[in-house]
Amino acid sequence: MTGQFHTLPIHQIHQLLIDKKISSMELTQAMLRRAYEIDPKISSYVTITDDLALEQARQADDRIASGENITPLTGIPFALKDCISTRGVRTTCSSKILAEYVPQYSATVVNKLADAGAVLMGKTNMDEFGMGSSCENSAFVDTRNPWDLERVPGGSSGGSAAAVSASLCSFSLGEDTGGSVRMPAGFCNVTGIKPTYGRVSRYGLISLVSSFDCIGPMTRDVQDCAIVLEAIAGKDERDSTTFNSPVPQYHQDLNKSVKGMTIGIPKEYFVSGMEAGVESSIQEAIRTYEALGMKVREVSLPNTRYALPVYYLLLMAEASSNLARFDGTRFGLSVSENARDVIDIYLQTRREGFGDEVKRRIMLGAYALSSGYYDAYYLKAQKVRTLLRRDFETALASVDILLAPTSPTTAFKLGEKTNDPLEMYLSDIYVVATNPAGVPALALPCGFSKGMPVGMQLIGRHLDEQTLFQVGHAYQQVTDWHEQLPPI
Amino acid sequence: MTQTYEPVIGLEIHAELLTNSKMFCSCSADYGSAPEPNTLICPVCTGLPGALPVVNKKAVELAALVGLALNCSINPHNTFARKNYYYPDLPKGYQISQYELPIASNGYLDIPGDTENPQRVTVRRVHIEEDTAKLTHEKNHALVDFNRAGVPLLEIVSEPDMRNVEAALSYATRIRAILRYLEVNSGDMEKGVLRFEANISVRPSGSSELRTRTEIKNLNSFRALTRASAYEIERQIKVYEAGGEVVQETLGWDEARGVTVSQRGKEDAHDYRYFPEPDLPPLQLEPAWIASIKSLLPELPDAKTRRFMEQYELKRQEAILLTSEKPLADYFEAVVSKSRSSPKTIHSWIAGEFMRYMNDSELALENIDLPAEKFAQLIDMVTDKTVSGNSGKIVLNEMLKNGGVPQEIVKAKNLAQVSDTGFIQEAIEKILSDNPGEVEQYLAGKETIVQWLMGQVARSTKGKADPNVAKELLVKTMEKRRK
Numbered sequence: 001m002t003g004q005f006h007t008l009p010i011h012q013i014h015q016l017l018i019d020k021k022i023s024s025m026e027l028t029q030a031m032l033r034r035a036y037e038i039d040p041k042i043s044s045y046v047t048i049t050d051d052l053a054l055e056q057a058r059q060a061d062d063r064i065a066s067g068e069n070i071t072p073l074t075g076i077p078f079a080l081k082d083c084i085s086t087r088g089v090r091t092t093c094s095s096k097i098l099a100e101y102v103p104q105y106s107a108t109v110v111n112k113l114a115d116a117g118a119v120l121m122g123k124t125n126m127d128e129f130g131m132g133s134s135c136e137n138s139a140f141v142d143t144r145n146p147w148d149l150e151r152v153p154g155g156s157s158g159g160s161a162a163a164v165s166a167s168l169c170s171f172s173l174g175e176d177t178g179g180s181v182r183m184p185a186g187f188c189n190v191t192g193i194k195p196t197y198g199r200v201s202r203y204g205l206i207s208l209v210s211s212f213d214c215i216g217p218m219t220r221d222v223q224d225c226a227i228v229l230e231a232i233a234g235k236d237e238r239d240s241t242t243f244n245s246p247v248p249q250y251h252q253d254l255n256k257s258v259k260g261m262t263i264g265i266p267k268e269y270f271v272s273g274m275e276a277g278v279e280s281s282i283q284e285a286i287r288t289y290e291a292l293g294m295k296v297r298e299v300s301l302p303n304t305r306y307a308l309p310v311y312y313l314l315l316m317a318e319a320s321s322n323l324a325r326f327d328g329t330r331f332g333l334s335v336s337e338n339a340r341d342v343i344d345i346y347l348q349t350r351r352e353g354f355g356d357e358v359k360r361r362i363m364l365g366a367y368a369l370s371s372g373y374y375d376a377y378y379l380k381a382q383k384v385r386t387l388l389r390r391d392f393e394t395a396l397a398s399v400d401i402l403l404a405p406t407s408p409t410t411a412f413k414l415g416e417k418t419n420d421p422l423e424m425y426l427s428d429i430y431v432v433a434t435n436p437a438g439v440p441a442l443a444l445p446c447g448f449s450k451g452m453p454v455g456m457q458l459i460g461r462h463l464d465e466q467t468l469f470q471v472g473h474a475y476q477q478v479t480d481w482h483e484q485l486p487p488i
Numbered sequence: 489m490t491q492t493y494e495p496v497i498g499l500e501i502h503a504e505l506l507t508n509s510k511m512f513c514s515c516s517a518d519y520g521s522a523p524e525p526n527t528l529i530c531p532v533c534t535g536l537p538g539a540l541p542v543v544n545k546k547a548v549e550l551a552a553l554v555g556l557a558l559n560c561s562i563n564p565h566n567t568f569a570r571k572n573y574y575y576p577d578l579p580k581g582y583q584i585s586q587y588e589l590p591i592a593s594n595g596y597l598d599i600p601g602d603t604e605n606p607q608r609v610t611v612r613r614v615h616i617e618e619d620t621a622k623l624t625h626e627k628n629h630a631l632v633d634f635n636r637a638g639v640p641l642l643e644i645v646s647e648p649d650m651r652n653v654e655a656a657l658s659y660a661t662r663i664r665a666i667l668r669y670l671e672v673n674s675g676d677m678e679k680g681v682l683r684f685e686a687n688i689s690v691r692p693s694g695s696s697e698l699r700t701r702t703e704i705k706n707l708n709s710f711r712a713l714t715r716a717s718a719y720e721i722e723r724q725i726k727v728y729e730a731g732g733e734v735v736q737e738t739l740g741w742d743e744a745r746g747v748t749v750s751q752r753g754k755e756d757a758h759d760y761r762y763f764p765e766p767d768l769p770p771l772q773l774e775p776a777w778i779a780s781i782k783s784l785l786p787e788l789p790d791a792k793t794r795r796f797m798e799q800y801e802l803k804r805q806e807a808i809l810l811t812s813e814k815p816l817a818d819y820f821e822a823v824v825s826k827s828r829s830s831p832k833t834i835h836s837w838i839a840g841e842f843m844r845y846m847n848d849s850e851l852a853l854e855n856i857d858l859p860a861e862k863f864a865q866l867i868d869m870v871t872d873k874t875v876s877g878n879s880g881k882i883v884l885n886e887m888l889k890n891g892g893v894p895q896e897i898v899k900a901k902n903l904a905q906v907s908d909t910g911f912i913q914e915a916i917e918k919i920l921s922d923n924p925g926e927v928e929q930y931l932a933g934k935e936t937i938v939q940w941l942m943g944q945v946a947r948s949t950k951g952k953a954d955p956n957v958a959k960e961l962l963v964k965t966m967e968k969r970r971k
C-alpha cells in the first residue's frame with residue numbers, strides 16, 4: 001500500500017491495519033519521515049520519540065498478527081501535548097524550568113493509550129504551562145500554522161493541532177483549560193473536544209488550573225474524536241475529580257438522526273468584533289443543520305460578559321499555587337549559583353525558569369488570593385462561576401446543544417498580539433466560559449475565511465458528549481471542510 | 489501594691505494518625521520503620537508535577553472518631569484547602585489542610601482539676617492535614633527525607649480557655665490519653681507523633697480583655713510545654729511591668745537555654761493564601777456513617793473515671809490515676825476480676841509498688857509480663873495474711889523481674905507469714921530483754937514506742953510475723969511487767 005495514508009482518519013487506517021494492507025511499522029516509519037521532513041517548517045513537536053514509536057509499532061504489529069486484543073487505536077501513531085507526563089520521555093510544558101525534566105511515571109491517559117496499542121510519535125509544543133493562545137509563549141520555539149506559516153496555530157495546544165493538521169500524526173491529545181483544544185482546532189482545521197470536566201483523568205497532567213483542565217483528543221473528524229475519547233475517558237482511582245458513570249460507546253451511536261433536535265444560538269456570542277468570514281461560515285453551518293431537520297433557536301447566556309474576567313481570575317489564582325512546586329529543589333531547572341539560602345534558590349530558579357506570561361499570572365494570582373483581597377476577587381469569581389454554570393444549564397434545558405464560533409477571527413499573524421496581553425486574552429472569548437461551567441464542547445471545521453480555516457463549537461450538557469458527537473458527525477457527513485488539508 | 493496577672497493559654501495539638509498509608513497516597517505511613525530516607529515515597533507525596541491526592545478513608549474515620557470523642561459536631565460537608573507557603577519540607581509549595589470547613593468543630597474536653605469540679609476547655613476545631621518532610625540541617629546544606637511527607641496529621645485547636653500552666657498540661661495530657669484510648673496515636677512524644685503549639689497572653693487579674701498573644705511552636709514534650717509556657721508568661725509579665733508592649737510573633741523554644749526565641753524572618757508574617765483544594769471534592773459524610781463511627785467510641789477516660797469511682801468505690805484521684813491509660817485501667821479491672829481482695833486494696837498495690845517498679849525500670853505497661861491472675865493471687869495472699877505486706881512487695885518485685893508463681897516464691901524465700909504465737913512470743917521476749925530502756929519508756933506512758941518495737945519484731949522475724957498477732961502479744965507482754 002502506498003499513498004497518503006498518513007492523512008487518513010483513524011477508523012480508515014484501522015481497517016487497513018487489520019486487513020494487513022499496511023503495517024503499523026510502515027505507517028509509523030512514514031509518519032516519522034514526514035515529521036523529520038516537514039516539522040522543521042512548523043515546529044509542532046518538542047520531542048520526537050522515534051525509538052519508542054518504532055518499538056510500540058513493532059508490538060502493535062505483533063498484536064495485530066496474533067489477532068488478539070486489537071483495539072481501534074492499535075498501531076495508530078499519535079502525539080501528546082507536552083504537559084502530559086510520559087515516563088522516561090522528557091515532559092517540558094514548553095518551559096525552561098522543565099526543559100530537562102524526565103518524569104518517573106506516566107499519566108493515566110498515556111497508560112491507557114499504551115494499553116490500547118497506540119504508538120507515541122512525540123510530544124508537542126504549547127504555550128508555556130498552557131498560558132497563551134498562540135503558542136508564542138513557548139520557551140523553545142514558535143509553532144506555525146500549517147495553513148499559513150506566517151500565522152499562529154492558536155494555543156495553548158498549538159503543537160497538537162498543527163501536528164494533526166499537517167498529518168504528522170493520526171491524532172493527538174491536547175489539553176483544554178479555557179479553549180486550548182478548541183481554539184487551535186479551529187485555527188488549524190482539525191476536530192477536537194473538551195470533554196466534561198472529570199470525564200478524563202488528569203493524573204499525570206501537569207496542572208494549570210486544577211478545576212478547569214480537561215485532556216481532549218484532536219483528530220481528523222468526529223468519528224475519530226469519539227474513538228479516542230472512549231479510549232481515554234473513565235473513572236480513575238488516582239484522580240478524585242473523575243466521574244464514576246460508565247463511558248458510553250460513543251462511536252456506535254454516531255449515525256443516529258439529528259432530525260427534530262434543537263440547536264441554541266447564544267445571542268451574546270454574535271455581537272461586534274467577529275470577522276465577517278467567520279460569521280458567514282457559522283451562518284452557513286446553521287443553515288446546514290436546518291437542512292438536516294434541526295430546529296434553531298436563539299438562547300441567552302446572560303453572564304457571558306463576566307466569563308473572561310472570572311476565567312482569568314480563577315486561572316491565575318489556582319495556577320499561582322499549582323506552579324509553586326517548581327522550586328528547583330527536587331526536579332527540573334535548579335539555579336543555585338551564589339545562593340545564600342534556599343529562598344535564593346527559589347528566586348533564582350523561578351526568575352530564570354519561568355517566562356513573562358507565567359510570572360505575570362503567578363503574581364496576579366497570588367495577589368487575588370492574599371488576605372484582604374480573597375473575598376473581593378477569588379470568592380466573588382467563584383460565585384460568578386456558579387452563575388456561568390447556571391447559564392448553560394438554563395440554556396441547555398430548552399435546547400439539545402449550543403452552537404458558536406471557536407474564535408472571533410481566524411488565525412492571526414505571529415507577533416500580532418504578543419505585545420498586548422488583553423488583546424490576546426480576547427481571542428478566547430467564546431471558548432473560556434465552558435471551562436468554569438464544566439460542560440463539554442466539540443470543535444470542528446466549518447469553512448474558510450480568506451483562505452484560513454474557521455472553527456465552530458457545539459456545547460452540550462454535562463456528560464453528554466454523545467449528543468455532541470452525534471450532531472458533529474451529522475454535519476461532517478454532509479460537508480467536507482474537515483477533509484481539507486493544508487498546502488504543506 | 490503590685491499588679492497580678494492572669495495567663496490566657498490556648499493549645500494547638502498536632503497528632504499523627506495511626507493509619508497504614510499516608511493521607512493522600514498509598515505509601516506506608518510507618519516512616520519510623522523505614523530502613524533509609526526517601527524509601528516510602530511516590531509522585532504524590534514528593535509533589536511531582538501532575539500527581540494528584542486521593543483521600544485516605546481510614547484517616548477520615550479516625551479524625552471523626554477523635555472529633556466525636558472531644559464532643560464535637562461532625563460537619564457532614566467539609567472541605568480541604570491549600571495552605572500556601574514555600575519551605576523545602578513542603579514539596580508542593582502548599583500543604584493540603586482544612587480551613588473554612590473542618591471535619592469537626594465546637595467540642596469540649598473536661599480536664600481533671602485540683603478539686604472535684606473539672607474544668608471545661610472548648611475545642612474549637614479538629615481538622616485533617618498532611619505532615620511535612622523531615623529536614624536535617626548540616627553545615628552548608630540541609631537534607632530532606634520525604635518518608636514523613638504526607639503522613640496524616642490531626643490538628644486539635646482549643647479556645648484560649650486555660651488560665652495556668654497546670655491546666656494546659658492537664659489538657660494536653662488528657663488529649664494524649666484520649667488519642668491513645670482511641671488507638672489513633674501512639675502518644676510516643678519522643679518520636680514526634682504528638683506536638684504542641686501554645687498561644688499565650690497575659691492580662692491583669694480580673695480583666696476579661698484578650699491581649700496580644702504569642703505562639704510558641706514545635707513543643708515536643710510535656711516538659712517543653714510547661715517550661716516554655718511558664719517562661720513565656722513570666723517574660724510577658726516583665727514586658728508589661730517595664731511599661732512595654734508584647735509583640736505578636738511566632739516563637740521557638742530553646743530547650744538548652746530555657747528561653748523562647750523569636751522566629752521572625754522565617755515564619756513571620758505569613759499570608760497562607762488559603763483557598764479550597766480543587767483536586768479534592770468536598771467530603772460528604774452521611775449521618776449513618778457518622779453514627780457508625782460513633783458506635784466505635786470506647787469508654788473514654790472521663791466516663792471510666794466516674795464508673796471506677798462508683799463501681800469500685802475509689803476516690804476521684806485514685807480513679808483518675810488508674811484511668812489515665814487504657815491498658816492500666818484494663819489491667820486494674822483484670823486483677824479485680826481475678827481477686828477476692830477489695831478494689832481499693834488492688835488500687836493501692838497498683839498505684840504503689842507496681843507503678844514504682846514501672847517508673848524505676850522505665851518500662852511501659854505493655855512491656856511488663858505479669859499476668860493479672862498471678863498479681864491477684866499475691867494480693868489475696870496478703871489479704872489472707874498468708875504473707876505480710878512487706879513480704880508481698882518482695883514477691884511482687886521478684887515476679888516483675890523474673891516471673892514465677894507467688895506461692896513458690898514465698899516458699900523459696902521462706903516468706904510465709906506466721907501467726908504461731910509461740911514463735912512470735914519467743915521473738916518478743918528476746919527483743920524486750922535486749923531493749924529494757926524502751927520497755928521502761930513504754931511503761932512510763934510513751935505508747936508510740938510500740939511502733940518502733942514492732943519494727944524490731946518484723947526485722948527479727950524477717951517480716952513473717954502477722955503484725956496484728958505480734959502487736960497484741962507485744963502489748964500484753966509489756967503490760968505484764970507493769971507492777
Ligand SMILES: [Zn+2]
Nearest residue numbers: 513515530533
Ligand atoms: Zn506517596
